[in-house]
Amino acid sequence: xxxxxxxxxxxxxxxxxxxxxxxxxxxxxxxxxxxxxxxxxxxxxxxxxxxxxxxxxxxxxxxxxxxxxxxxxxxxxxxxxxxxxxxxxxxxxxxxxxxxxxxxxxxxxxxxxxxxxxxxxxxxxxxxxxxxxxxxxxxxxxxxxxxxxxxxxxxxxxxxxxxxxxxxxxxxxxxxxxxxxxxxxxxxxxxxxxxxxxxxxxxxxxxxxxxxxxxxxxxxxxxxxxxxxxxxxxxxxxxxxxx
Amino acid sequence: xxxxxxxxxxxxxxxxxxxxxxxxxxxxxxxxxxxxxxxxxxxxxxxxxxxxxxxxxxxxxxxxxxxxxxxxxxxxxxxxxxxxxxxxxxxxxxxxxxxxxxxxxxxxxxxxxxxxxxxxxxxxxxxxxxxxxxxxxxxxxxxxxxxxxxxxxxxxxxxxxxxxxxxxxxxxxxxxxxxxxxxxxxxxxxxxxxxxxxxxxxxxxxxxxxxxxxxxxxxxxxxxxxxxxxxxxxxxxxxxxxxxxxxxxxxxxxxxxxxxxxxxxxxxxxxxxxxxxxxxxxxxxxxxxxxxxxxxxxxxxxxxxxxxxxxxxxxxxxxxxxxxxxxxxxxxxxxxxxxxxxxxxxxxxxxxxxxxxxxxxxxxxxxxxxxxxxxxxxxxxxxxxxxxxxxxxxxxxxxxxxxxxxxxxxxxxxxxxxxxxxxxxxx
Numbered sequence: 001x002x003x004x005x006x007x008x009x010x011x012x013x014x015x016x017x018x019x020x021x022x023x024x025x026x027x028x029x030x031x032x033x034x035x036x037x038x039x040x041x042x043x044x045x046x047x048x049x050x051x052x053x054x055x056x057x058x059x060x061x062x063x064x065x066x067x068x069x070x071x072x073x074x075x076x077x078x079x080x081x082x083x084x085x086x087x088x089x090x091x092x093x094x095x096x097x098x099x100x101x102x103x104x105x106x107x108x109x110x111x112x113x114x115x116x117x118x119x120x121x122x123x124x125x126x127x128x129x130x131x132x133x134x135x136x137x138x139x140x141x142x143x144x145x146x147x148x149x150x151x152x153x154x155x156x157x158x159x160x161x162x163x164x165x166x167x168x169x170x171x172x173x174x175x176x177x178x179x180x181x182x183x184x185x186x187x188x189x190x191x192x193x194x195x196x197x198x199x200x201x202x203x204x205x206x207x208x209x210x211x212x213x214x215x216x217x218x219x220x221x222x223x224x225x226x227x228x229x230x231x232x233x234x235x236x237x238x239x240x241x242x243x
Numbered sequence: 244x245x246x247x248x249x250x251x252x253x254x255x256x257x258x259x260x261x262x263x264x265x266x267x268x269x270x271x272x273x274x275x276x277x278x279x280x281x282x283x284x285x286x287x288x289x290x291x292x293x294x295x296x297x298x299x300x301x302x303x304x305x306x307x308x309x310x311x312x313x314x315x316x317x318x319x320x321x322x323x324x325x326x327x328x329x330x331x332x333x334x335x336x337x338x339x340x341x342x343x344x345x346x347x348x349x350x351x352x353x354x355x356x357x358x359x360x361x362x363x364x365x366x367x368x369x370x371x372x373x374x375x376x377x378x379x380x381x382x383x384x385x386x387x388x389x390x391x392x393x394x395x396x397x398x399x400x401x402x403x404x405x406x407x408x409x410x411x412x413x414x415x416x417x418x419x420x421x422x423x424x425x426x427x428x429x430x431x432x433x434x435x436x437x438x439x440x441x442x443x444x445x446x447x448x449x450x451x452x453x454x455x456x457x458x459x460x461x462x463x464x465x466x467x468x469x470x471x472x473x474x475x476x477x478x479x480x481x482x483x484x485x486x487x488x489x490x491x492x493x494x495x496x497x498x499x500x501x502x503x504x505x506x507x508x509x510x511x512x513x514x515x516x517x518x519x520x521x522x523x524x525x526x527x528x529x530x531x532x533x534x535x536x537x538x539x540x541x542x543x544x545x546x547x548x549x550x551x552x553x554x555x556x557x558x559x560x561x562x563x564x565x566x567x568x569x570x571x572x573x574x575x576x577x578x579x580x581x582x583x584x585x586x587x588x589x590x591x592x593x594x595x596x597x598x599x600x601x602x603x604x605x606x607x608x609x610x611x612x613x614x615x616x617x618x619x620x621x622x623x624x625x626x627x628x629x630x631x632x633x634x635x636x637x638x639x640x641x642x643x644x645x646x647x648x649x650x651x652x653x654x655x656x657x658x659x660x661x662x663x664x665x666x667x668x669x670x
Binding site for chain 1: 314315316523524527579580588591592615616617618619620621626627628629630631632633634635636637
């Protein structure tokens, strides 16, 4: 991907992040017309799965992120960020607007407990040079620019880390680019110190594109859980990561 | 005949116009200050008792002060939310006790004057986006309790953003004229022929509750016969329609049991209805915190509002093609929850057959509901509400128009069809 197309990507994806989700290949679907209505959490969450995929298992195509199996703390923080306007997405801001902390916690718990298969790995289509750049950043980072390795916080298998750091693999590349772009421009924010905003600002546009495509194309075995957090401090101070 | 020379005539006409203008200005000025008593001397009051502060906190809920004076995710009562009106945006100010940017230097009587007369500490006229045409009925005792409560919240230093109003609406003169036409300071007069509860309900509805601010129609100058008719109208930002409280075909509760009204305001959902849009916000930040007794009193007053139906013409029937397209969308996206005959599931998914919210003359709320989806507000009585996906993500304007039309003309429902252009026009 050349510089210009990455910039285009960033512009459209970050625009999408605060206006409306634009469904791409993964067309959202409605609950089946034959379903019977039950008084369950799964039934309540039918309002979410139209976009986030059946049981919250959105694929690596399109724009909607998988939410199934992400750490409860992470999902709770994000729901709160949407409710309080630190993350901007018209649909998510509206849906969370009139929810209590308790209900946001219930929703986070529900989706974090789901254990559903990850989508299959994809061909990332990166050149050998780009692949090397991506893997370098993912596993080693760029210490000379204060960029920690993705794996140093998001788990050695990048399936996330408890209590509140999300997994990154299989998320749509457009979504990842959109988020990194939103951090760079201040449209997405976490609790201070906002570690990801700092990291995103240190990456080049080109790096954002190749890392996103690399992460999106990987898969994980079914049943992979976020790593249990260790006593080891994170390489960068992080407001949301330790809640 | 003695003909006046033209210069003399012009001078005399000019003098008459000048005198009339001055008289009119004097009238407008007098209408803006009549009935005002001089402010009591003295600065901010000493801290009040915890009982008074507690009562003030309750009254702040009843008046939904936070609804405007707190932004999404912002510090409580520190202001900043803009009210979008046809004349521009009015920004709610900081009402925390910060002395530089809030109301820390206000006295209790200055605070009372703002509620009762719509004037700021320095005497400036306030915009009626601050609903003082309703708050004018709030008693001095309640005003003092509110004041005491607002002095007890954390002081937040946050400078007020200026309003963004167009000329001439941005001027005090325009505001003075508006007030001369539409604002009368008033004191709540209990009706001796009615019960104490009814009077309490009327006081809450017409005063702090400022229900008329949305549920009364407005003319092109933003004027309303406030508290007189509750005839319904588009919200000032023209997104949602606040249905009439005088019409049992809109939001009138003249034929409801009081218990149903209490449940709707307390829990956000009752056996046959649920709140959505701006009213869901009102339940979330205001009415769910009111006592059942106050809500029952409110229900008693609401039920007594004289019925007044707007004449409606027989709606045009939609063509078969639109109905077929609408049915297809309905069966694919809506029927799983709302039922194949629009019957809904009690307490979870509203029925659509015979639901007055979907057959309002204005299609705004139905279009907004489909487009934005949303959850009922979480309340003590509905801790895990059900919700609807934001179909604006997947349906285009044609599909939204078709399914809205299908819903408005199926299962005995009878309301005008909705065109794609209608959908586009709903902001």
